[in-house]
Amino acid sequence: MILDYYCTDHEIVCCRVCISNEHRLCQNVLPLELASKDVRKSALLNDVMEDMTHLITTLHALDNNRQSNLQSIEKTKSIITKQIRAVKTKFLKQIDDLERELTTSLSSLQRKHEMEINKQKQEISQVLVNVKENKNEMDFLRDNGSKNQLFIFLRQQVTNIHCAETKIQQIVSDSQEFDITFDEKKDVKLESLGSLLEIVQPCQVQYKQRKCQQAQINAEPKKRIVGFERDTVLKLNTDVIEGLFSVSVTDNNKLLITNAASSDPKLYVYRDCKDYETEIRFSSAPFCVAVIPGTDRAVITIPSEGSIQFINTTTMTKSVKVNMGFRCIGITAGRDRIYVGGKGGTIKALDTNGKILKTIRQISKDIYIMVYNDLQDHLIVRCVGKLLCVKLDGTLVYSKDVSGTGGVTLDRQKNIYVVGFYTSIIQRMSSDGENCEEMLNKDNDIDDPYGMCFNNDFTKLFVINNDGKSVCVYKCK
Known part of the structure; x- marks a missing residue:
């Protein structure tokens, strides 16, 4: 049958038989002559032509990328x-x-x-x-x-x-009878001149549907944090605590706290970020913990073993342990990458299953804390006395002097919150490192702070305080 009708309800060209069988209840069936009127001047023609041009441009870019x-x-x-x-x-x-x-x-x-x-x-x-x-x-x-x-x-x-x-x-x-012999080494063999490292990175050419790009609407501006109000101190499920090091929040709103004391190597878990749920014991002290966004997994560093270990945040059980080959301390994660840093300023990039993809060696000092800025694809790295902003290829963006070592976290606008361990101050720095202001200090009961993080809706800030002995909670204003 000849296609001579257009159903606007289903956006499909059809014939008379189709109209009677499948589009009897449709209210907007037009003859093809009417539907195609002024098609050469229509937005549809422009959209399709621009979509094709966008596809061709992307394919050319992909082809050039592959050839390159x-x-x-x-x-x-x-x-x-x-x-x-x-x-x-x-x-x-x-x-x-x-x-x-x-x-x-x-x-x-x-x-x-x-x-x-x-x-x-x-x-x-x-x-x-x-x-x-x-x-x-x-x-x-x-x-x-x-x-x-x-x-x-x-x-x-x-x-x-x-x-x-x-x-x-x-x-x-x-007199002695002298003789000289040659003791040839029987196991002398040259097994390798080196090894080849295969580096796999995502394609630099990205494809985004043009309509999706056009369909962006002006979202409601994200509320900026103007200050903090002391809320409470987290009630810990133990009388003796020392060595609390890192804190993070899962997608299902569980608070994870590492205890880096060798006498009690544990990860504490609090549901709804307030009520004790369980704890996980490790063979050696866990230092930093990072949640992999959009998943039910977290990952911790175990520096003394030179390894990281995955955690299922639903069942709260230990999973795969991966040997990193160096003393690793800091860790952070995006949706498709995990970044691990530590001894000698080494940073290794992994996929979310723990496969090592590449090594970045551009930082001279040991790395203690890391956080990933997914908006700018930067790593915020904390060394002794230094806060560094680093691109994913290891290029240094900027470096700032800070007090000792300590926690780093980001708010909605990707402002950087930096702990001053010796000064007992928490500062907020703009993402470009240019502007800095004091947000919390001793007047707010900040005393030798270390790890910190926001909850998922950025209404509360959790701070490991008192030299690793407590967790203070602050409301965001």
């Missing part, structure tokens, strides 16, 4: 090939150096033993000459001398022979 990636891999292959040859040359030079060292040692041993043996040969020659001279003189006296002369000479030779025997015994006792 191919060229990059080819260029990288050439560079790595040269690096491998350089490593090979380095190994060959080391082998030559070892050969020269062994040859020098061989010559030195040879000279040492030659000198000792030649010295003994001289002593032997001297004794031999004396004995031969005495023997020749005795032969002469035996054939030509008188009995008296021969007798006197024989008596002299008894003494000479005794001296010669003593000398020979000394030479024999001092």
Whole structure:
């Protein structure tokens, strides 16, 4: 059948049969001639043309990106090939150096033993000459001398022979048979010149539907926090607490608090951010905890084991443990990446299953606290005396002097809240690091604070206070 009708209710072109069978109740069925009137001037034509142009532009960009990636891999292959040859040359030079060292040692041993043996040969020659001279003189006296002369000479030779025997015994006792052998190392083998690290990153070309981009509406402005009001102190399910380190809130509104004291290595869990629910014990002290947004999982760092461990935030049970290969302390997470920092300023990027994707080494100091700014794709990193803003490729955006080490968190507008451990002050800094103001201090009972975080609707701020012995709650105004 000919398609000669358009149902605006279902936005579909149809035929007469379809109208009678499937669109009898539709109120807006138009003849195709009427529906297509002025189509060349319609917004539909413009939208479809712009959508196609957007698709073509994105596909060209993707194709260029793939071609650029191919060229990059080819260029990288050439560079790595040269690096491998350089490593090979380095190994060959080391082998030559070892050969020269062994040859020098061989010559030195040879000279040492030659000198000792030649010295003994001289002593032997001297004794031999004396004995031969005495023997020749005795032969002469035996054939030509008188009995008296021969007798006197024989008596002299008894003494000479005794001296010669003593000398020979000394030479024999001092003599050693020297030999030099080469103990070839049986297990000498070169297994590898290095290893290849495959780095996987998301494609830089992103596709967003054009209509979705156009459909943005002016959302209601997010309320800015103007101050804080002291609320309460969290009632902890223990009498003795020391070493509280990090705090975070799950998507299902559970408060997670790590206890980094080696005597009590636990993660405390409070439902609705106020009532004790349970606790999880670890083999070693857990330091920092981060919730993976949009999931029922969190992840903690265990510095003494150089590992991280996943937590199911629904069942509150331990899950997979991943060895990071270095002492890791700070951790933060986005929807598709986990970032772990620690000893020597090392940062490693992982996927949300714990697979290590790449290593960033651009920070010189040890990293204690990290937070991810998903709006700007920046990492806010806390070292001793420093707050750093770092891009995901390790490039430093800015650096600020701060007091000691301590917690860092972000509000709705991505302003940065920074703990001053020694000053007992919490400051708010703009995301660009330019503006800074004091928000809480000792007048608000802040005393040696450390980890902190907001709840999910940014109505409360939780602060580990009193040098890790309590958790104070502040209302946001």
